[in-house]
Amino acid sequence: MPVASAAKIALIGSPNSGKSLLFNRLTGLNQKVANFPGITVDIASGQSIDDSSIQYLDFPGVYSLQALSGEELVAVEAFTRALEEDLLDTVICIVDSTRLEKGLIFALQVLETCHRYNKPMLIAANMVDVLDQHSMQFDPQGLAETLKIPVLPISARTGLGLSELAEAIAKANVPPQKFESDIIASDESINHLHAQQLAEQHGPKGDLLINTQTRLDSFFLHSWFGGLSFFVIMYLLFQSIFTWASPVMDAVEAAIQWLAAVVLPIIPAGVATDFASDAIFGGIGAFLVFVPQIFVLTLVVGMLEDSGYLARAAVICHKPLRFFGLTGKSFIPMLSGVACAIPGIYAARTVESTRKRWLTYLAIPLMPCSARLPVYTLIIAAFIPANKALGGLVGWQGLAMFAIYLLGIVCALMVTAIVSRSSAELRTDLPFVLEMPPYRLPSWKPLLRNAWNRCKHFVTKAGKVIFMVTVVIWILGYFPNYGESLGGSWLGTMGQWIEPIFEPIGLDWRYGVAILSSFLAREVFVGTLGTMFGIEGAEENFTSLAQQIQDSGLPLGSGAALLVFFAIALQCVSTLAVLQRETGSWRLPVQLFISYSIFAYVAALTVFNLVELFA
Amino acid sequence: MTLWDLTQGASAKVSSFKSNIQSGYRTRLSELGFHPGEHISCVLSPSLGAPKLYRVNNTVYSLDDSIASLIEVA
Numbered sequence: 001m002p003v004a005s006a007a008k009i010a011l012i013g014s015p016n017s018g019k020s021l022l023f024n025r026l027t028g029l030n031q032k033v034a035n036f037p038g039i040t041v042d043i044a045s046g047q048s049i050d051d052s053s054i055q056y057l058d059f060p061g062v063y064s065l066q067a068l069s070g071e072e073l074v075a076v077e078a079f080t081r082a083l084e085e086d087l088l089d090t091v092i093c094i095v096d097s098t099r100l101e102k103g104l105i106f107a108l109q110v111l112e113t114c115h116r117y118n119k120p121m122l123i124a125a126n127m128v129d130v131l132d133q134h135s136m137q138f139d140p141q142g143l144a145e146t147l148k149i150p151v152l153p154i155s156a157r158t159g160l161g162l163s164e165l166a167e168a169i170a171k172a173n174v175p176p177q178k179f180e181s182d183i184i185a186s187d188e189s190i191n192h193l194h195a196q197q198l199a200e201q202h203g204p205k206g207d208l209l210i211n212t213q214t215r216l217d218s219f220f221l222h223s224w225f226g227g228l229s230f231f232v233i234m235y236l237l238f239q240s241i242f243t244w245a246s247p248v249m250d251a252v253e254a255a256i257q258w259l260a261a262v263v264l265p266i267i268p269a270g271v272a273t274d275f276a277s278d279a280i281f282g283g284i285g286a287f288l289v290f291v292p293q294i295f296v297l298t299l300v301v302g303m304l305e306d307s308g309y310l311a312r313a314a315v316i317c318h319k320p321l322r323f324f325g326l327t328g329k330s331f332i333p334m335l336s337g338v339a340c341a342i343p344g345i346y347a348a349r350t351v352e353s354t355r356k357r358w359l360t361y362l363a364i365p366l367m368p369c370s371a372r373l374p375v376y377t378l379i380i381a382a383f384i385p386a387n388k389a390l391g392g393l394v395g396w397q398g399l400a401m402f403a404i405y406l407l408g409i410v411c412a413l414m415v416t417a418i419v420s421r422s423s424a425e426l427r428t429d430l431p432f433v434l435e436m437p438p439y440r441l442p443s444w445k446p447l448l449r450n451a452w453n454r455c456k457h458f459v460t461k462a463g464k465v466i467f468m469v470t471v472v473i474w475i476l477g478y479f480p481n482y483g484e485s486l487g488g489s490w491l492g493t494m495g496q497w498i499e500p501i502f503e504p505i506g507l508d509w510r511y512g513v514a515i516l517s518s519f520l521a522r523e524v525f526v527g528t529l530g531t532m533f534g535i536e537g538a539e540e541n542f543t544s545l546a547q548q549i550q551d552s553g554l555p556l557g558s559g560a561a562l563l564v565f566f567a568i569a570l571q572c573v574s575t576l577a578v579l580q581r582e583t584g585s586w587r588l589p590v591q592l593f594i595s596y597s598i599f600a601y602v603a604a605l606t607v608f609n610l611v612e613l614f615a
Numbered sequence: 616m617t618l619w620d621l622t623q624g625a626s627a628k629v630s631s632f633k634s635n636i637q638s639g640y641r642t643r644l645s646e647l648g649f650h651p652g653e654h655i656s657c658v659l660s661p662s663l664g665a666p667k668l669y670r671v672n673n674t675v676y677s678l679d680d681s682i683a684s685l686i687e688v689a
């Protein structure tokens with residue numbers, strides 16, 4: 001690929017201007033994340049579908065070149081830096097022609113910047129199909145003449161005007177002149193006045209907001225119907241995560257087992273086979289199983305976002321969440337966390353405010369994720385009688401499960417409430433100003449692609465870390481006695497060391513080792529414990545392991561303590577790895593890991609003593 | 616009167632920002648269209664103190680009380 005000599009065309013625009021859709025149109029599937037030295041944001045890059053000598057770079061959407069949040073600052077710096085270092089040939093500024101005034105405020109900032117760095121620029125006025133639908137027009141020629149740069153009316157959705165855009169890009173070689181007018185005003189409002197005047201002269205005239213939007217809003221934000229539809233939609237979301245993803249998850253698991261059955265006999269018996277079976281197929285397999293869930297969740301949340309509903313859900317949840325130091329936009333990431341923390345952490349990207357996103361990260365690992373489910377099932381089966389009360393209406397086991405789920409959510413909200421009140425706000429925070437996009441039918445292709453990319457990102461980036469930790473745990477559990485007994489391994493020895501830690505909660509070293517190994521992934525707890533109780537395939541056989549636990553005389557207090565410990569502790573390498581990726585440092589994951597471990601331990605200790613006191 | 620006091624269906628002109636507004640907020644609100652002189656209407660005011668929906672030009676924004684009460688309207 002002649003990338004070095006390719007003309008580099010930057011796309012820049014505000015969120016919701018249709019930039020992603022245009023980028024997808026222009027580049028098709030040939031996308032990858034561009035790497036610029038010193039630039040930390042993800043800039044997607046892609047070759048033009050009809051001209052391989054053109055490379056498009058998609059800069060993150062920003063509302064303004066005068067950045068307000070840390071995130072925006074990074075994006076704006078990436079753009080100016082690329083201009084400074086002469087990495088770009090032409091800049092395309094995308095504006096929404098149905099909201100020309102707002103788009104022009106931004107475009108004028110871009111124009112000034114391009115003038116300063118001597119880069120040709122053109123404006124792509126998107127969404128003209130919407131104008132057509134309302135039989136409205138605007139005057140791109142007039143605008144182009146006034147601004148002295150090309151203005152191309154396009155529709156990223158229908159493809160209208162894209163060939164003209166390509167021609168204009170090929171011809172663009174003159175940097176814009178400084179925009180002058182006879183308006184005299186203070187620096188701050190001059191752009192605004194210019195934009196207002198330009199939109200007045202050349203913009204579409206008339207009322208674009210269709211009444212259906214207002215009507216749908218008064219339904220979805222109605223005190224009764226809004227609340228009801230909110231719960232129905234959330235219920236469907238959960239259904240999709242658990243029911244749509246689980247057959248695929250089963251398939252992935254089966255495929256890994258099949259592969260193991262084919263590959264393992266080929267490897268000469270000994271350390272290599274044991275490594276392949278325990279660490280590669282067991283360890284890596286355990287994390288690949290999450291991929292379908294990430295895919296489905298990203299897809300469904302993307303659908304909600306594209307349809308415009310997500311913005312309404314954020315409005316509904318804003319007030320209650322604000323009490324706990326969060327924002328309405330924290331809702332979806334936290335909700336996703338109930339399935340799995342990892343897609344939840346990815347979803348937190350939509351929280352623009354750096355501080356609120358950070359608080360959201362604190363909450364997500366405490367949400368009752370599905371990896372805790374096997375552990376809860378085991379312990380509840382061992383301790384809570386299966387009989388029902390109130391004539392069969394209330395099952396004690398179900399009640400216990402509900403309580404432990406609730407505990408996780410309450411802990412999450414408590415943590416953010418306390419932390420947000422006790423730590424001062426250092427940086428400027430974004431206020432809650434949320435654009436309400438029109439209700440639209442989602443476009444499928446970009447959504448599927450996005451879900452696919454997210455999965456790829458998870459497998460390639462987080463996968464490396466997970467692999468390394470898996471290998472370390474395996475080595476500790478396998479040597480020096482070559483997997484003969486876990487008790488004699490280094491992991492076993494460590495279990496004996498840490499026994500004093502777990503003894504106050506009434507747990508012996510085997511539980512200590514199981515807890516240790518569960519720091520890799522929570523569900524490993526059941527498997528490790530099962531191995532140690534000498535039961536094959538503990539995952540399939542909950543009741544009998546539960547029976548064993550019962551017979552071993554573990555006190556009720558210890559069972560309750562285990563539940564509480566698992567509800568709070570951050571025992572998940574994948575979560576830590578993804579947090580590191582998303583925040584760009586190990587600081588937050590390490591802090592969270594340590595503080596939640598201590599929190600979990602103290603809570604477990606308290607619960608143990610309370611239960612033993614009263615039981 | 617502030618923007619937050621605007622009832623559903625009513626509209627008004629932005630007159631100024633409260634003096635205690637952070638300058639970053641003021642700039643951003645201006646860029647979004649909440650600019651002195653601009654007509655704003657409150658399209659929806661949900662119950663229970665949820666953020667209200669305001670329309671400026673052809674765009675609808677949702678603002679919560681903490682920010683809407685920093686904008687003076689007349």
Ligand SMILES: Nc1nc2c(ncn2[C@@H]2O[C@H](COP(=O)(O)OP(=O)(O)O)[C@@H](O)[C@H]2O)c(=O)[nH]1
Binds near residue numbers: 016155443
């Ligand atoms: N009708 C219409 N919708 C569009 C057009 N371009 C983008 N959209 C829609 O506008 C929404 C926002 O587009 P997106 O590309 O995600 O915007 P971005 O935030 O700027 O990347 C999506 O629902 C798109 O399908 C267009 O030209 N016409």
